[in-house]
Each structure stands twice: as structure tokens, then as C-alpha cells.
Amino acid sequence: MAFTQQEIKTGFKAIFSNFGFVLLWLGQLTSQLADRIFVYVLMIVVYQSTHSNLGVSLPLLAFGIPSVLVAPWAGVLVDRFNRKGILITADIIRGLLILLIVPIISKSLLWIFLVSLLIYTAAQFFAPAETSSIPELVEKHNLIIANSLFMITWMASSIFGLGLGAPIVNFFAEKKTLAISAFLYFVSAGAIFLIPLKPQEPAKKKTHVLKDFLMGFEFVRRNQVVRYALLKLFVAASAIAALSLLAISYASQILGIGEKNFGYLIIVVGAGMLLGMLTLEKLRHYFKMSSMVIMSFLLSGAVLIGLAHTGDLRVALFLIFLLGVGNIYITSTIQTILQRKIPRPIRGRVFGVQNMLVNSAFTLPVLFFGFLADLGGILFSISILGWLVLLTGFAGIFLPKFRTV
Structure with missing residues (x-):
């Protein structure tokens, strides 16, 4: 709308x-x-x-x-x-x-x-x-x-x-x-x-906490669009979490700007996200939301692979800026799809499942890419991350179920 x-x-x-x-x-x-x-x-x-x-x-x-x-x-x-x-x-x-x-x-x-x-x-x-x-x-x-x-x-x-x-x-x-x-x-x-803020009135019909808890999971299991949208959000969140982990070493070892200054790289990501927010509303009139998600995954994956092959500060800042643009296109578009597909009465519980899945990206994926960085180097870890994001974009092109999101 x-x-x-x-x-x-x-x-x-x-x-x-x-x-x-x-x-x-x-x-x-x-x-x-x-x-x-x-x-x-x-x-x-x-x-x-x-x-x-x-x-x-x-x-x-x-x-x-x-x-x-x-x-x-x-x-x-x-x-x-x-x-x-x-x-x-x-x-x-x-x-x-x-x-x-x-x-x-x-x-x-x-x-x-x-x-x-x-x-x-x-x-x-x-x-x-x-x-x-x-x-x-x-x-x-x-x-x-x-x-x-x-x-x-x-x-x-x-x-x-x-x-x-x-x-x-x-x-x-x-x-x-x-x-x-x-x-x-x-x-x-x-x-x-x-x-x-007034206290909410107690529910007229008491339901078991476990039943309410499971209802959100059941809706996700039955709804294909919501299920694959959450999967793509998980990939996007894993990329963000892994980059948050690797940013310190990348700033210190690759760009040579010192470990305490990695926060300035985050500001560049934020500037890219701001541009993404300003342009998203116009672009959605020319592209389907599913197409925007696919293109953004392809862009973000290519950018990450590019970051793994440069140590030049100016090139890296430009690529990081593009990464911010791609991120806002992915997350905002998928969030809009979810809001349209999830019925109002169960949004809280389904978004609770979403929070759990997205936040779980800060556990195993973080450990995995941290291990890869210590094993094969920071650039190797970023390169693997880039290919994962890029393949998610290609899955949206060639797999019909992924294309619906």
C-alpha cells in the first residue's frame, strides 16, 4: 500500500x-x-x-x-x-x-x-x-x-x-x-x-502457554511463503552477524585502520542503508518484491566476494556502502511480505518465531565463520560468506519455491 x-x-x-x-x-x-x-x-x-x-x-x-x-x-x-x-x-x-x-x-x-x-x-x-x-x-x-x-x-x-x-x-x-x-x-x-499505558485486560478464555507457543511454529510450517521468507531472513541475518564478528579483524589486519576503528565501517553500512530506505519506495513501483529480494541477494553476495579480494580502503568503503543498500532492500522487502501474509491475530507469536530464527544467526553461523577465519584467514571466511549469499540469490532464480518470496 x-x-x-x-x-x-x-x-x-x-x-x-x-x-x-x-x-x-x-x-x-x-x-x-x-x-x-x-x-x-x-x-x-x-x-x-x-x-x-x-x-x-x-x-x-x-x-x-x-x-x-x-x-x-x-x-x-x-x-x-x-x-x-x-x-x-x-x-x-x-x-x-x-x-x-x-x-x-x-x-x-x-x-x-x-x-x-x-x-x-x-x-x-x-x-x-x-x-x-x-x-x-x-x-x-x-x-x-x-x-x-x-x-x-x-x-x-x-x-x-x-x-x-x-x-x-x-x-x-x-x-x-x-x-x-x-x-x-x-x-x-x-x-x-x-x-x-493502561494494563491490558486479562483474556476471557485462558489457554495453555505451550499451546500459544506452538501455534506460531505451526503457522510457519504450513505457510510456504512465510517459511521461505524466514529462511532468507536467516541467511541475511547470518551474513550480518558474521560480518559483525569479522569487522574488527578486517579493519585491523586488511585495511590497517586499527581494531578500535572498525565502528567507522559500520557507519558506512548505515549510510548505505539510509540510501536504500530513500530509494526503496520508488524502486518497488518498477520491480516485484520477489525480484528485488533476488537482485539484492545477488548484489550483496558479489559485494562480499569483492571485499574478500581487496585491501584498498576506498574500494572497501564503497563496497561496504553497497552492502548497506542491499541489506535494507532484503530485510525491508521480506518484512513487508511477512506482514501481508501473517493474519493479525497470530502476528505476535509468528514474529516471536521470526525473532528466534533471526537471532539464532548469532550462534552457530558466528562460531562457524569465526572458526573459518582463524583456520583459513579473514578474507577466506568473507569469501565463503559471499558465496553463500550469492547462492541464495541464484536459488531465487532457479527454484520456484524460493522465487515466490
Whole structure:
């Protein structure tokens, strides 16, 4: 569905004059920035301690493991308890746990990993509670605009949060940067505390938690388009996760700009994603969504293979910029397909399954590509990743089932 420029202006004016929505949006923005800055510091600390690509996978595993084990259950529980309370509690717990890491940051990687597991376990409850709260604060006709703003903010804060990590760590050092991250979580909790969000009414008919949990998986199993869309999202997320792991070594060993400056590469990815967002709406009028997904996989795969064959900083920055463009085309288009195919009554549970699958990309794929990088070198690992993405694009051309997405 396309909106006219006037409709979009009216929609944005309406949601930004909505005090409750603005507070929720600020809560999302600050908590997302806090999370990405925290991840950046962890990756730097672990790399300096281990000088191993496999070692850098530890922070990503700390994120990925709770995402796989807890995320689907969290989506079910969020529907049963006070969402505002869940949001505030998740923020405060994460802020306090980050402060707990500060005194041990240079002493024990094991304790850092265990505390990080707890931090990302709390995070699994924040995301579904936040998404479920949007329809309670925004008028129905403005929902699509509100959701678009949240998606753009999520992507931008994810990219630029990692990008900001470089100058913040260079200026304040690791411990003070962690304190800044904790402070941002507390700011998020304060903003959400002020939201006039009423507790949801208890369901008239109680269903078993396990039944609700399994319903999302059953829908994915039965719906071919949704199933293959999620598979493609998993490949795209695996590529992002693997690159997050390999970026430090690539910046340090291949480009020679130093390990602490890999965040600047992330900023270039963000600039590419921004261009992608600005051009996506126009391109969708000329290409089918399925064709855009296929072309974007082919572009991204070719770019990754190109990165594996260059050490020139300017060429690498250009290719990384194109990678950001391709990424936004893939994720935004597939997300739109999913929103159209999933019935409203079960979206929460199906998107819970999506979160689990996408976040699982931060576990085994990260370990695999970290192992490849330590075994055959950083460029070899990126090359294999590029061929995987490229083959996903070719599968969309030659396999009818893949072509439908």
C-alpha cells in the first residue's frame, strides 16, 4: 500500500503529537543505542584479550543464546502480564548488570560472558512488550507509519550505535563507555515510566502457554511463503552477524585502520542503508518484491566476494556502502511480505518465531565463520560468506519455491 506525501506528513504529525508514543519511541531509541554501545565495548575487550575471531564470537553468543531459548516464550508471557512493568524492569535490570561488569571488565571473560547472558535474557522481554504496546498508543490508521518509524529507528540506532562506539571508546575508554550505556538504559526506563499505558485486560478464555507457543511454529510450517521468507531472513541475518564478528579483524589486519576503528565501517553500512530506505519506495513501483529480494541477494553476495579480494580502503568503503543498500532492500522487502501474509491475530507469536530464527544467526553461523577465519584467514571466511549469499540469490532464480518470496 502506497501513501501520498500528504498522508505521510499528516501521519507523522499525528504520532509525534502523541505524548505516549513519543516516550515509547525515545525509550526504544535510547535502549537500542545502549545495547549497541555495550556490544561494541564487549567485542573490543574480548578481541584485545584473545586476539581471536572465534573469541569475538563470545559477545555475539551471549546475545544469540537467550534469543533462541527465551524469545518465543517471552512473546507469550508479554501477553499475560503488565507490559509497561516489563519494559521498565527489563531496562533497569540491563543497566544494573552493565554496571556490574565495569569492575571485572579486565579480569574475567567468563564472568563477563555470564553477566552478558543475563543482560540479553532481559532484552528478550523488552522487544515484544514494546511492539505490542504500539497499537495501544497509536490510532489504527497511523499504525503503519508508527511501525515504519520504529523499524527505521531500530536499524539506524543499531548501525550508528556501533558506529558511535569507536569515538566514545577512544575518548572515554571502556569503563566509562559502559557507564554511559547503563545510563542510557535508565533514561529509557524513565521515559517509559511516564507513558500513560493502561494494563491490558486479562483474556476471557485462558489457554495453555505451550499451546500459544506452538501455534506460531505451526503457522510457519504450513505457510510456504512465510517459511521461505524466514529462511532468507536467516541467511541475511547470518551474513550480518558474521560480518559483525569479522569487522574488527578486517579493519585491523586488511585495511590497517586499527581494531578500535572498525565502528567507522559500520557507519558506512548505515549510510548505505539510509540510501536504500530513500530509494526503496520508488524502486518497488518498477520491480516485484520477489525480484528485488533476488537482485539484492545477488548484489550483496558479489559485494562480499569483492571485499574478500581487496585491501584498498576506498574500494572497501564503497563496497561496504553497497552492502548497506542491499541489506535494507532484503530485510525491508521480506518484512513487508511477512506482514501481508501473517493474519493479525497470530502476528505476535509468528514474529516471536521470526525473532528466534533471526537471532539464532548469532550462534552457530558466528562460531562457524569465526572458526573459518582463524583456520583459513579473514578474507577466506568473507569469501565463503559471499558465496553463500550469492547462492541464495541464484536459488531465487532457479527454484520456484524460493522465487515466490
